[in-house]
Amino acid sequence: MTSRKAELAENLREVEARIAAACRAAGRARDEVKLIAVTKTFPASDVALLAELGVTDVGENRDQEAGPKAAEVPGLRWHMVGRLQRNKAKSVAGWADEVQSVDSARLADALAKAVHTLRYGGKRDQPLDVLIQASLDDDPERGGCPLSELNALADHLAQSDDLRLRGLMAVAPLDADPAAAFERLARASEALRKDHPNAAEVSAGMSHDLEQAITHGSTCVRVGTALLGERGLASP
Template sequence: MTTVDLHARLADLDARIFDAARSVGRDPLELTRIVVTKFHPAELITRLHELGVRDVGESRQQELTAKRDELPNLDGVQWHFVGQIQTKKARAIRAASDCVHSVDRDRLADALHAADPDAPPLDVFLQVNLTDDPGRGGAVPADVSALAEHVAFSCASLRVRGVMAVAPLGVEPADAFARLAEAGASVRRVVPDATWMSAGMSGDFAEAIAAGATHLRIGSAITGPRPVRD
């Protein structure tokens, strides 16, 4: 993809975000657009940075670490980890992330805190599982407030910012994100300033915005199809 094409994709996506926000009476400036670059080369992030992108997302620890190491001089970039986390990789993710979107259990929160307990607070979202499958990532909605309490009061180097979820397949995104908003309200009863909501991807960001999303995780609408991996 040429830089001209990339610029056009960014402009088109941002216009659609603007329209979606305005249609529900929200200020587009309160939204953070995160470009997810899974499987794309680090060079793409450099070009995105030249076009003004400052929030980049990765969902694999090895890829996040490698890209951040390869691009140490990109001023102002915030690196978001948006994938599932094995507890054994918490230290590496803590070292490479400015924000983690997928804290879903006490043990993981403890591992992220123990990785650098004296560091400035790491922004985290609490991931909510909106499916009936316990094998999927995320805490069940009924347990999210207890998780918030644990992180807020037992993990001083983590800062609970809000909630995150992926809309399940086969479910209307608006209904899924309404449930996420309810989970967010329960978290705010524990952490009043946890007002962020990470929701919405290329195909459902408009519904997420209508439900109150503050952080949108957009991949293919900007980057095009992911490269095929061997």
């Protein structure tokens, strides 16, 4: 085993142990929580090693990185987890299985149009799974749909044949108690499911706060640093 693969294997064991412990503490089964490896700024070779170690889901923050990586390492489920501009919708629809950062009707429409074009052209055979990014701090710089507008956006998404609403995603506010934020997200998810029962996914929790997220019902944690190490300043 190469030194890098051994390093990733040890990191993965530690992350898996944290997830399992958090699930036990919350009275939940381990298989209720999906692990997404966030590989921003790390090379496709690391993605390939993680796949060899059993990782099946990979998250990316930037389209320009993700497309080439997805082409180089096929057979995984790829998630767009970063903020997304409408002009990137066509490109993202070409590689992503799921977009977790939909925060407006305009972005949803751009993605639906891109997916429709790909499906009509025989370049995609499935709708795009999407999560609404919920804002837990009302900071426009961090993205996200205000909690008061979640239902309206969900209703809009539900009208599309090319998008499938799967749930909510959120990032805990900076310098705040993540547990309180994730409790708010859990309440928002419960309310959303009354009208959209299939929108049951809750993507919350990262390297530093995954335990609190799992305690409050997260079904998907997005882990980068704890798996791959500290990121450099630029993409390789």
